[in-house]
Amino acid sequence: MSFANRAVIVTGASGGIGWALAQQLAAQGARVGAIARRAEQLAELEQSVRMTGGTIATAVGDVGDREAIHAAVRSLTEKLGPIDVMIANAGVGVPSGADPMQVHNVETMMRVNFLGVVYSLETVLPEMLRRRSGHLVAISSMAAYKGLPGSAGYCASKAAVSSYCEGLRIELRSRGVAVTTVCPGFIDTPMTAKNDRAMPFLMSADRAARRILRALERRPAVYDFPKRMRFLMWLAKWAPDRTIARQIPAGAIPRE
Template identity: 40%
Template sequence: MSLPRMQPRDGVAWVTGASSGIGEAVALELAARGWTVAITARRLEQLEEIARRAAGLPGRIVAHAGDVTDTASMRAVVETIESVHGPIALAFLNAGVAPPTSGRILDIEALETALAVNTLGAARGLVAVLERMTSRGRGQIAVNASVVGYGGLPLAAAYGASKAAAIHLCETLKFDCDRLGIRLQLVNPGFIDTPMTRRNDFPMPFLLGIEEAGRRVVDGFEKGGFEITFPRRLSWTVKLVNLLPYPAYFWAIGRFTARYAQRRRN
């Protein structure tokens, strides 16, 4: 079965977590390519400001408040978007958080927050939009995860676990989505210059600007492969390291992170 690569004439695009960062950049890039883009987050004022910035672009942006941690809210947002603007042809389930940890080996509150937004938030969006796309027999959905989800890293238990779960979720659902005629994609970015990553106190190799990240994500929607990952110098390196046997993997990651820790101390 040939899976669709949706275009603006097929309906509207929906982007969650669009009040800043990658979600904002992707929404603006989609509007620049002619899409009507419905953007969702809890902060309606910020969404409306982004919508105003899209004035003059070939497409447009419309704001709809919604909370990805609330199943009823996600269903209501999808119903409103489709009743007002038309069918959702392309969904980018992007909402994500990197909660600060307390310094404990495992911070259960941080883990619960990360899973609630990064994993279950994506799942709630998937459920809400899959119901509509399944009835139409076509559609395109992308879920934003991270290269951090490829394997365990120091000090990333909460964030990494939530992104690893999102990756596994998409890998599993792809089989059913293929059968239903729905293209499911997985977005695994490396380090992007966003308000979230600016809090990091460690070096971020191959850091990309936010506008470039937005372009690469939307390019990936148009190309249609399962995984959209960038920069490849980072993502493929991490993939290769994760092929190592565990003793070699832990040694390599330990050496790499210890080197950067030493640089920070100096």
Template identity: 45%
Template sequence: MNAVRLKVFITGASSGIGQALAEHYVRRGAAVGLVARRADSLAAFAARFPDASLSLYPVDVRDAAALADAARRFIAEHGPADVVIANAGVSRGVLTGEGDLDTFRAVMDINYYGMVATFEPFIASMTAARRGTLVGMASVAGVRGLPGSGAYSASKAAAAKYLESLRVEMRPLGVAVVTIAPGYVRSEMTAHNPYPMPFLMNADRFAEKASRAIERRVRYATFPWQMRVAGMLLHALPRWLYDRLFERAPRKPRTSEQ
């Protein structure tokens, strides 16, 4: 893959994991398409790499038509994508019964449906060429339903199951599907969490490890590795014990931000 310029399309590229992945691929000399809602952040990133092959798309992944148009423009400019990373995601504290329905919908639309909408316009060219890799960001938070994070946990659990379905569908067609499940990664999303974040990893280190997993077409990877163990233990806990341990766990504050 390194003999020819890699073509990578990344959503949620204005900060955190997405921006770290974008920088990683730019430094490798890839042609990179960046999608994010914040046009100013995309422009600031591009200004740091004036000689890079960058295409910027200030798009909200909830707008499937605009996202499909960005994908078409990327393919027209650079050719079929080698790697498509559906990274856009938000985390909001929510409680059922407290009027948070709009927040529940926004989180699911961005974290789950936005992932489907990201992949949709690339499938035809990838399957025609029988090559390429689709990458989706799940989360260790999707292993169990975390109190106060019902929207985020549900969206990431949905993303993980969707990616598993897609992986099996795409396998006979020559297209790989990689699920990345981050633990705690230093970013805007985690900056204001009012609780301990064990094994907190820097975004650039995460991007380095994730890119290796993508290159190897690993089916499912969790970083840091300690959170893979934690996720396995959480999954194995009987429901009565999980309930008792987590009913008083600290919770992410609710927010009206959409």
């Protein structure tokens, strides 16, 4: 499936992976709907897409606020028509260590990373089911595969996204709506810019967006990339705790 002439919403499009996805989708001829909280960055994105002849509409909204995200998607649908693809990409990474427990950060990540995906998919799924056509995409993370020290809350929020989307995907089999979970490794974005730990196989946001869009054309159930990082996570899954603790003393996954 190509994205030309498709109406595609990207949440978290004001920076990082979402920005790159929105730019590349517009370049491929999609009608792009972009959502984020920062109006200024959205206006910048809009200008840069329009300058290259792309079609884009933007809406300010917090994905963790159910009413706000519904209002944002309603306003985009009025401009773009029924939505063919929803890419629930918005997310945050903040520390969630054990001593002290950073419960507020865990709450934020569950609200934005997990419920934000649920609310975003909810805005378009009923209409997709009515039309028996559509593609739901959630940007999860390799962090979904292993609880890591210092980042337990982030990992839990992404594991929730992956499990939720797996359940949806199976339930929606034969209803005409595909569900894809994308699990990137380390991507060079504002989210990871403050990481002071090693980030194996770090990839640019542009390259990541290219890989994601190429994969989405096949509508896979899950897309993990890069594969070398997936292999590392597989090793980490079965490694003894003392090995992980030595390798990742305070967490080395995306965080603010």
